[in-house]
Amino acid sequence: MQIPTPSAPVTCIDALTAHETDPRASSPQNITSDGQARTVGVLALQGAFAEHVDYFEACIAQYGHPVHVTLVRTAAQLDRCDALVIPGGESTAMTQIASRMGLHEALARFVQDPRRAVWGTCAGLILLAREAADAAPASAPQRPAALVEPLQALEVAVRRNAFGRQAQSFVATCDFSAFLGPTETQGFPAVFIRAPVIEHVLDPERVEVLHRLAGADGTAGTGPVVAVRQGRILGTSFHPELADDTRFHDWFLREFVLRDTK
């Protein structure tokens, strides 16, 4: 499989409709407790934001979720959201653009708000982390990432570019059925592009490890941590919005955005 760059256009319409036999089709979550639709914002400063919008729209079209999806570029737009996705891209660029646009503070407030759901993918995970370090040999001293100002909402320490450069990007077929639920195809193609790893969980009482890759000897679940949850905050090292598979997005809507409506 050719790995697209985060900003490359990705066409995935066929795969987006590939769940015709999915058992979830019979259980659309289309009523909220207060009768109001929820608004999911996708931070659109840089990176793979358009793909997230396409995947959410596909879930909404398929299951009738009472959710609007919108791009977020200003504090006023952010304020109208119940949930926010910070996409993959380049965390240094996003830091700079957010600061220049006066959005960094509003983002920091939003991700700390216990009423709001948040999901960071790849660069977005780096921005959510309590601590972020640049890639460096294991022997080198840990230094904070030079040009990234993390929002410090997710109690993890991440290392940027931990798997190497763009050319070392890869797809790992992962079994996420423990939290996505059982579906016909268990394997989920997790796309890693200059991805970070979660090196340390700083608060194990609050942060649940959702997935670890296989270890160096191939043993499942003994390698790097690549997906975590801290209550209403989700962090993934990889790009579910490039997977030709909407299960992750549907799960986020059901579990994080619409959950209080069950």
Ligand SMILES: NC(=O)CC[C@H](N)C(=O)O
């Ligand atoms: N695919 C990505 O989001 C890459 C993240 C990028 N390496 C960063 O540090 O921000």
